[in-house]
Amino acid sequence: MAxxxxxxxxxxxxxxxxLPPVIKKNYGKWLYHxxxxxxxxxxxxxxxxxxxxxRVASPRLLSTDSIRDICEIADKYCDGYLxxxxxxxIEFLVSDKSKLDPLVKELKEKNYTIGGIxxxxxxxxxxxxxxxxxSACTDAxxxxxxxxxxxxxxxxxxxxxxxxxxxxxCCVNMCGAVHCSDIxxxxxxxxxxxxxxxxxxxxxxxxxxxxxxxxxxxRPNPKTKSIIINEERCMYCGNCFTVxxxxxxxxxxxxxxxxxxxGKVSNLRSDPKFSKLAIPFFYNDPPRWPKVVQAVKxxxxxxxxHARKHERVGEWVERIGWERxxxxxxxxxxxxxxxxxxxxxxxxxxxAAFKF
Amino acid sequence: xxxxxxxxxxxxxxxxPWPSFVTEIKKAAKKSDMAEDELGQLEKxxxxxxxxWKHGGIVGVLGYGGGVIGRYSSLPEExxxxxxxxxxxVNQPSGFFYTTKALREICDxxxxxxxxxxxxxxxxxxxxxxxxxxxxxxxxxxxxxxRGWDLGGSGSAMRxxxxxxxxxxxxxxxxxxxDLCNELTQYYQDQLHRPAFPYKFxxxxxxxACDCVAxxxxxxLSIIGTWKDxxxxxxxxxxxxxxxxxxIQKEIVDMCxxxxxxxxxEDKTLKIADAECNRCMHCIAKMTKALRxxxxxxxxxxxxxxxxIVVGSLLSWVIVPFMKLTPPYDDLKELxxxxxxxxxxxxxxxxxxxxxxxxxxxxxFLEAIGVPPMPQQVKEPRxxxxxxxxxxxxxx
Numbered sequence: 001m002a003x004x005x006x007x008x009x010x011x012x013x014x015x016x017x018x019l020p021p022v023i024k025k026n027y028g029k030w031l032y033h034x035x036x037x038x039x040x041x042x043x044x045x046x047x048x049x050x051x052x053x054x055r056v057a058s059p060r061l062l063s064t065d066s067i068r069d070i071c072e073i074a075d076k077y078c079d080g081y082l083x084x085x086x087x088x089x090i091e092f093l094v095s096d097k098s099k100l101d102p103l104v105k106e107l108k109e110k111n112y113t114i115g116g117i118x119x120x121x122x123x124x125x126x127x128x129x130x131x132x133x134x135s136a137c138t139d140a141x142x143x144x145x146x147x148x149x150x151x152x153x154x155x156x157x158x159x160x161x162x163x164x165x166x167x168x169x170c171c172v173n174m175c176g177a178v179h180c181s182d183i184x185x186x187x188x189x190x191x192x193x194x195x196x197x198x199x200x201x202x203x204x205x206x207x208x209x210x211x212x213x214x215x216x217x218x219r220p221n222p223k224t225k226s227i228i229i230n231e232e233r234c235m236y237c238g239n240c241f242t243v244x245x246x247x248x249x250x251x252x253x254x255x256x257x258x259x260x261x262x263g264k265v266s267n268l269r270s271d272p273k274f275s276k277l278a279i280p281f282f283y284n285d286p287p288r289w290p291k292v293v294q295a296v297k298x299x300x301x302x303x304x305x306h307a308r309k310h311e312r313v314g315e316w317v318e319r320i321g322w323e324r325x326x327x328x329x330x331x332x333x334x335x336x337x338x339x340x341x342x343x344x345x346x347x348x349x350x351x352a353a354f355k356f
Numbered sequence: 357x358x359x360x361x362x363x364x365x366x367x368x369x370x371x372x373p374w375p376s377f378v379t380e381i382k383k384a385a386k387k388s389d390m391a392e393d394e395l396g397q398l399e400k401x402x403x404x405x406x407x408x409w410k411h412g413g414i415v416g417v418l419g420y421g422g423g424v425i426g427r428y429s430s431l432p433e434e435x436x437x438x439x440x441x442x443x444x445x446v447n448q449p450s451g452f453f454y455t456t457k458a459l460r461e462i463c464d465x466x467x468x469x470x471x472x473x474x475x476x477x478x479x480x481x482x483x484x485x486x487x488x489x490x491x492x493x494x495x496x497x498x499x500x501x502x503r504g505w506d507l508g509g510s511g512s513a514m515r516x517x518x519x520x521x522x523x524x525x526x527x528x529x530x531x532x533x534x535d536l537c538n539e540l541t542q543y544y545q546d547q548l549h550r551p552a553f554p555y556k557f558x559x560x561x562x563x564x565a566c567d568c569v570a571x572x573x574x575x576x577l578s579i580i581g582t583w584k585d586x587x588x589x590x591x592x593x594x595x596x597x598x599x600x601x602x603x604i605q606k607e608i609v610d611m612c613x614x615x616x617x618x619x620x621x622e623d624k625t626l627k628i629a630d631a632e633c634n635r636c637m638h639c640i641a642k643m644t645k646a647l648r649x650x651x652x653x654x655x656x657x658x659x660x661x662x663x664x665i666v667v668g669s670l671l672s673w674v675i676v677p678f679m680k681l682t683p684p685y686d687d688l689k690e691l692x693x694x695x696x697x698x699x700x701x702x703x704x705x706x707x708x709x710x711x712x713x714x715x716x717x718x719x720x721f722l723e724a725i726g727v728p729p730m731p732q733q734v735k736e737p738r739x740x741x742x743x744x745x746x747x748x749x750x751x752x
Contacts, residue, residue, distance in 0.1 A: 003495055004502035008419055009545040011447065013504045015534050018453035019524060028523035028532065032645040043525055051525065059375045061486070063383040063391075064463035064472045071456035082459075084452040084476050086520065086569050093525075113375060127479065130401035131377070131394070132427060132443065132486060134409040139401065141377040142369055149372030174663035175479040180573040180671070208705065214666040239666045243706075245411045252405040265573045267565035268638040269613050272572050272671055286402040287368040310611055310642070342668035 020081040022051050022095045038157055039114030040104065052094040054103055057113035057123055057148070057155065060088040061131065061141060073110075077103040087123040087165075089116055115156035119163055121300070122155070124148060126168040127175045135238060136170035137255040138187035138284050143168045146288045147296055154300070161307040161316070164300060165264070172237055180263035182313040183299055184275050185292065187284075189236035190254045192217075192229055196246035200226040204244035212243045235341065256283045259295055261325075262314030273314045276322070278329070280336035295331075302329045323355050360392050365402035384472035390487050391471045393437030397429060408435075415442055415490050417497040420549045423507025424493055440489040441471070444496055445482035445508035447541065447548075450534035451521050452477065465499045480558065481518030481569075482508035506545075512706075513551035514544045519561035520568040527644060528637070529563030530581030530653040531681045537561050539685055540692075547696075554703035557696065564649065565637040571658075571672070576709045577692060578658040578672040579681075583650035586630040587639070593646035595624040608639050654680040657688075659695065659721075660710025670710045675722070677732035691725060698724040719744070 016024065026045035033043040039055045074082040074092055077099045083091045092107075094100050107114055116122040124147065127133065129140035147166065154160065167181040171188075178184040200209075201224070209227055210218045217233035218240060227247070229240075238249040259282075263275030278299060282292045299313075306328060307316035317325045326333050339347045366378045381398070384391035397408050412426035425443040432439035446462070462483070466472060471487035478484040488496060497507070508516035517540050520526070522533030540559055541548070547557075560575035562568055564582070571578035598604055604626065609617045616632035617639065619625075626646070628639075640647045657679060658672030681688060699709045702716060713721045722729065 003498040006417075006494075006498040007501040008506075009549060010501060010504065010506050011542045011545055012449050012506060012538070013458070015450040015453055015524075015538060018449055018455050018458065023524050028529070030523075030525065030527040032527055043527070053525070057375055058476065059377040059380060060475050060477075061377040061380050062474050062476055063380045064467050064474065065383050065387075066380055067459055067463050067474065067476070071459055074456050080456040082454060082456070083521070084454075086452075086481075086518075088476065090476075113373065125479070128475075130398055130407040131381075132409065132441070133407065134411050134427070136407045136409075139398075142402070145369050145372070145374055145376055145378075148374035152373045169663075172664050174665075174669075179663055179669040180570065211704070212666070212706070237664075237666060242411075242665075250406055255405070263573075265567045265570040267567065267572075267636045268641060269611055269636060272567070274669055274671070284405045286405065287365045310607060310638070 018081070018083075020051065020079060020093050020095050022049050023093070025049065026051075035118045037114075037117075038120060038155075039117055040100070041117055050097065052097060052100045054092040054094065054100070054107065054114060055085070055116050056090045056092065056107060057116065058084075058088050058090050059141065059145065060123075060126065069110075073103070073106065077106075085123075087116070087125055089123050113152075113156060119160050120154055120158070121148075121151050121160070121164045121166060124166040124168055125178075125181070127170045129170040133170060135173060135242065135249075136187065137189060137250065138170050138185075138257050139286065140168045140170045142287055143185055143257070143289055143292065146290075146293050150293045150297055151300065160300075160304050162310050162312050164303070164313060166296070173242075178260070179274055180265045180272060181275055182261065182263065183278075183296055184260050184263070185257050185296070186260060187255065187257045188281070189238060189249050189251060190256070190281070191251045192231040192234040192236065193238070193241055193247045193249040195226060195229060196248065197221075197224045197226040199246035200224075200244060203246055209240055209244040209247070212239045214239065252284070256281050257289075257292060258282075259292070259299070261299055262317045264312050264314050266312075269310070270312075270315050270318070275314075277337050278325075279331055280334060299329055299331075321355050361396040361399055363395060363399040366395065366399050381473065387467065388470075388472045389437040390441065390489075391437075391473055393429075393435040394441065394471060394473065394487060397431065397435045397438055400431075400434075409441075415440075415493065417493050417507070420507060421551045422510040422513050422549060425510055427487075438487065441487040442490065442493065444470070444485040444488065444493070444500075445478065445480075445510055445516065446485060446500060447506050447508040447516050448477055448481050448483045448518070450519055450537040450541075451524050452481075453524065461503055462500070462505070465496060465503075469496045469499070480508070480515050482516050507549065509548040509551075509556075511551040512553045512555050513549070513557070514547040514553070515556050515558045516548065517541050517544075517559040517561065518569055520563050522561075522563040526563060528566065528581075528640060528649060530583055530649055531561070531563055531579070531655050532683075533561045533563045533581070535683060536579070536681060536685060536688075539683065540689070543689055553696070553700060555706045555708055557699075557709065559692075561655075565635060566641060571661075573661050573669075573671055574663065575661055575672065576659065577695070578661060579688075580656050580658065581653065582635050582656050582678065583653045584678055585650035585652040587628050587633065587650060588648040589626060589628065590646050590648075591625050594626045594643070597643055597646055598624040602643070604643075608642055611638055613638070654678050657691070660708070660713055662708050662710055667711065672710070673713070673718075674733050675725075676727060677730060691727075694725040695721075717744075719746075
């Protein structure tokens with residue numbers, strides 16, 4: 001069977017053809033929006049036109065059949081228009097108000113999860129994990145599923161002081177803004193990599209491999225034409241593994257995940273911030289990582305109990321101080337919490353004013 | 357053919373109310389050997405706590421150096437269906453808007469040539485088709501491109517730009533994020549498809565300081581909409597918020613980081629000393645009917661953010677505090693070209709532009725792109741009395 005003629009460098013299809021007519025008409029002329037429920041909102045244009053959005057959770061990993069199911073619903077209620085959010089939710093765009101309630105009804109009947117709008121937990125931004133990545137040292141999808149099952153009502157219903165953005169990264173490459181999330185999980189290695197001296201000379205460029213190490217722990221080994229790792233300097237980032245596969249960083253028994261907290265990307269009230277280390281390590285405990293799930297819930301609920309309205313996790317912690325964060329959450333403070341890398345000097349306390 | 361593998365570990369992840377990725381893989385496995393072996397291999401990972409994917413190899417479509425991520429199982433004999441399991445990155449339309457017709461078309465192509473598994477969307481923004489064989493790549497590309505789709509970026513290249521929903525459905529958009537995203541994606545097609553950079557280069561565009569695409573945290577060039585003049589106030593709506601029970605003093609005025617607002621509870625009016633406002637968006641986001649961004653709109657350009665690999669995470673730094681952005685965006689394109697040229701000329705392999713700025717100094721970067729020093733670029737001036745003088749600084 002002949003294939004159609006390929007085209008190159010045409011770029012993505014122009015977005016305009018995918019916009020509902022009411023959006024095309026009121027493009028750039030929206031006046032305000034209202035959150036109607038945890039999963040629905042209304043946008044009103046200067047012209048008085050309205051569009052309703054219904055937000056639905058997605059596991060991000062979707063089969064084509066599920067996409068067709070979603071399309072069928074969008075055909076029925078949204079004239080065939082829909083979109084996705086940057087946090088992987090599905091948004092049904094309803095131009096005809098009379099179709100809003102029937103849409104919500106059908107979504108509920110079909111067990112879709114509606115929510116994620118307003119001061120709540122939104123969908124977790126996450127990475128590929130064991131599903132599809134060579135450098136994963138945990139499975140992101142499994143962690144996300146386990147955490148969101150536990151925090152379900154914070155997506156569908158319960159209010160928090162402000163939005164809480166969660167993220168999961170299955171290694172320190174962090175595909176997705178884990179480093180600036182309210183609460184995030186990042187998978188980490190804890191042992192230096194094992195070097196396969198036989199294959200390193202065959203598969204790797206030695207100078208590139210040496211240069212890949214941020215702590216200068218790698219030097220060439222002229223005898224074996226491979227490399228030697230100074231294990232005391234290694235901080236297990238795995239960058240050498242990325243450029244030279246025979247340097248294996250994976251260690252299933254000692255790999256696991258850390259929890260970081262207090263990051264944000266928005267500029268509201270306070271500057272964007274990095275997440276900081278809360279809990280340095282949990283062993284991988286598939287399929288449901290119960291200790292990780294409980295730790296996330298504990299941090300979330302401690303925040304919910306103590307933060308002021310509109311404070312994000314990081315703003316709350318900065319107001320009360322990190323020493324108080326550790327006492328309120330009951331999280332143990334360890335040597336791993338004290339930075340000894342790039343930004344260390346900025347993190348040591350230089351004031352005699354602090355709390356007990 | 358489903359049911360080849362017993363998956364007691366993964367079955368646990370079909371329980372509970374949140375939608376399950378395992379259910380998705382099983383759905384695809386009913387039709388595809390590839391998806392079925394994906395399921396089998398994943399179950400094994402759950403038992404042994406490790407992945408079984410090899411490093412990507414160099415695979416792709418003719419004439420492109422990116423857009424396909426090679427992926428091979430390290431257990432091809434045990435799981436032949438995923439011996440090759442390459443990712444195809446399809447460049448998403450700006451703002452992630454689709455018609456059902458377009459999505460179905462992609463689904464049909466993917467059922468024919470791939471595993472039937474997708475990511476909507478990948479972290480960078482592409483519509484990700486997850487898992488196909490090397491021999492199918494050209495066919496997938498011909499089917500997609502003949503219907504108006506193209507591949508996104510991968511490797512040391514311009515990566516697929518992405519943006520927030522912007523003017524399509526948000527009253528806070530100060531710039532037309534979707535148009536700009538589309539325009540830059542088209543402008544950089546060659547750089548996107550043929551990796552020739554020292555490393556990746558990401559562009560993300562948000563319409564306001566809420567930054568819904570997390571541009572400031574994960575783009576080499578973060579474009580964030582802002583305004584220069586005064587916040588537009590509708591006092592009638594201010595009064596209505598007060599009457600509806602919003603504690604304007606506590607929730608708005610007291611939380612303003614610059615303390616530039618004054619609320620009069622007597623007549624329920626709000627005043628803003630706009631010169632002192634830093635445009636953080638808190639008040640506007642909480643009182644969207646009463647407050648709107650100003651009318652002199654544009655964007656702040658920030659450069660350098662990245663994830664921790666390898667000497668630590670960076671947030672983007674302000675380079676150009678304000679730039680008007682109107683089609684065809686020639687000033688912006690010229691400036692980005694200069695940034696990339698400087699980076700390309702000076703960076704080591706796998707060095708991001710933010711890291712290069714740290715290594716060479718902000719001055720070198722600013723001079724190369726022709727941007728003068730401005731106080732908006734720093735949180736504070738330097739502390740220690742060690743600073744360089746260039747010959748040009750002596751000519752007075």
